Structure formats: structure tokens, C-alpha cells
Amino acid sequence: MNRARSPHPLLGAVLLLIVGLPAAAATADSTPQLVIRDQRFVPDALTIPAGRSVRILVSNEDAIPAELESYDFNREQVIPGHTEIPIFVGPLEPGTYGFFNDFHPDSKGKLVVEPAAQ
């Protein structure tokens, strides 16, 4: 399957120029990873720092598409089968935020936002 992260870097660059603000505003260090495996989120609780935009790499290892959706942190993103896609979250206040798979509402996960340790 197609696992290339950016098959169209030129298009991306053009869009960045047009829109002005970089898509990858989040810092690149230690990208948190979320895996969808057997219709479950692994881990089911993902910890990220508070107060900044965080890029989370979501990887769907199933053949079936999933839709990661959260009303708590206001995101929705279809993750096709055998694909990994980044989502950008925050900046959020410390706390716990729920998300779920809209195509399989029983599978739920939590985003634990912790005060940034300095």
C-alpha cells in the first residue's frame, strides 16, 4: 500500500506559500503515535504536552477505514486502511479529551494533556 508521507511535496509547498502558515507548525521532536489495530486504538490513552500544537501520527494497520473523531478537541479525520496520517491538535489546556472511531463508535481513546514539563 501507499505509505509515502508526501508524494506531492511541490503541491504542499505551493499550498504553504498560498496560505502562508506552515502546516507543520508543531515541533518535529518525538511525534506521538497512535495506532488503530483490530478496530482498537493503541494506546487507548495518549499523552501530549499542553500549550502547543502537537502533530500526532495516526497509523491504521487494519484493512478497514476508520474515522478518528473528537468533539472534545474538535477534529475529524478519515484514516484509510493501511495508511498513516498526521493530525494536528491543540494547543490545549491540561486535561483529558475523548475521541472515538466514528465508523466503529465502540472504540474510544483518550488524549491526556499534561502541563509542559520544563
Place this chain on the structure above:
Amino acid sequence: MIGALLVVFREILEAALVVGIVAAAVKGLPHRGRLVAIGIGLGVAGAVGVALGIDTISQLAQGTGQQLFQAGVLGAAGLMLTAHNIWMAEHGRAMAARFRTLGADVTAGRASVAMLVAVTGLAVMREGSEIALFLYGIAASGTAAMPLLLGGLAGLASGIAVGVALFTGLSRIPLQRLFSISGLIILFMAAGMLAHAVQFLVQAGYLPALVARVWDSSAIVAGGSLVGRSLGALIGYTPAPSLMQMLAWIVSLAAIGGLMFARSHGSAPAPTNGATRVPGSAS
């Protein structure tokens, strides 16, 4: 089975509300039913296309392709509704006053045809692609897929029934009142779509959220509930909006509402015999 029914029903509900309202708002347009059918047909074809190409779309622009796509679809639909509303603000009252329908005015007829087909198609494509992916997921999972598939189809039928009921109900309203009511609903719907488009750009990281969550009303109306989804389609409700999304909503609402107000008052009073409008012979 009930689970699959609910998933599909929730997805189709938003599209059904949009199509039902837009179809009612162009009362009197010739071939209205056929045009709605064309819009839905194009939307379904588009939805299947999007579902098939979801891998490609997803990988565009560093993985933000879906957000850009959604922002584009919602932005286009929102702008078409805006254009329709502004035009109706100027001409709707006069048409209703003379008991003329949209079809009586060739220009309006054409503009409304484009709006009706495009907005119907875009709404169906947006929600339909998720339904196509969901049903594909069920079919791909193989075992015991049949009850789930039936549940999904039942959900689809229920959603369509809601759209038809809304359309029928609105269509019973007399022309003059209908145009005012649909204008108001479409004003909020357009603002909600434009704000939602902006929120997708925030999600993709192209715009700052400013404040990620201005409030959280999910305890009152949960975003995933049927009421939450309906309000989402009608006024752009989300339980925890970002400040950027809120600003987009307020600016859209004020701008569209302001233009509607200016147009409806700029064109009044209606000419006396209705056939011609004589420009004022100032100075």
C-alpha cells in the same frame, strides 16, 4: 445492526437537512425534482469517487489533503448559498408579492439551477463518501456483514425520509413567508459551512486556532448526538469551537446578513406595476 443504522443515519442526516431546505427554498423552479435528482446523482458519484481516492486525497499536502478537500467543499457550498441568499434578498420579496416564482425570472432560474445542483451534490458527496467508506468497511470485514449492511441501508432510508419530510413541510408554507424563513435558515447554514471550512484549515495547521476551545457545551448538546449533528448542519454548531472558527462564523453571519439587509432595503420600494423598474432620475 442498530449500530450500523445509527452511524449511517447520523452521516446522512446533515446532507438530508441541507438538500431538504435548499430544495424547498427554490419553490417554483421548473424541473425542481429532476434537478435535485441530478444533484444527488452527481453527489453519489462524487462520493464513490472520493471514497475510492481517499488514500490519494489523504496523502496530499503532507497528509492534510482531506482537510483541504473538506474546506474546499464546505467553502464552495457556503459561498453558493450566500450568493443565492443575497440575490433572493433583492428579488425574493418582489417575486413573492407578485406571486411569481423563481421560474418566472430567467436569470434567477439559471442561478438557482446552478446553486441547487451544486449545493445538493456537494452535501451528498461530503457525507456520502463517509457512508461509502463505512459500508466498504462492513463489506470488507466479511463475517456477519449482511445484518450490518441492512442496518446501514435502513439508516440511509431513514435519513432520506427526514429530508423528504422537511422538504414537504417547508413547501407547504406560503411563498412570501417561505422565502423569509428559508433565507434565514440558509443564512445560518451558510455561516456554519464557512466556519466549518475555516475549522478544517485550522485542523490542517494552515490557520491558527487562536484558542483551541472557547467553551465546551458537550454536556448540554453532545456533538455526536442527533440534535448536535442537526444543529451542526443548520447553524454550524460544534460543542467546543475554536476561537478562529467562532470568528469565522460571526464574520460570515454579519457579512451575509448585512449584504442581505442592504440589498433588500436598497431595492425597495417595489415598482408600482411590477413590469418595469424605472431608475431614479436624480439631478
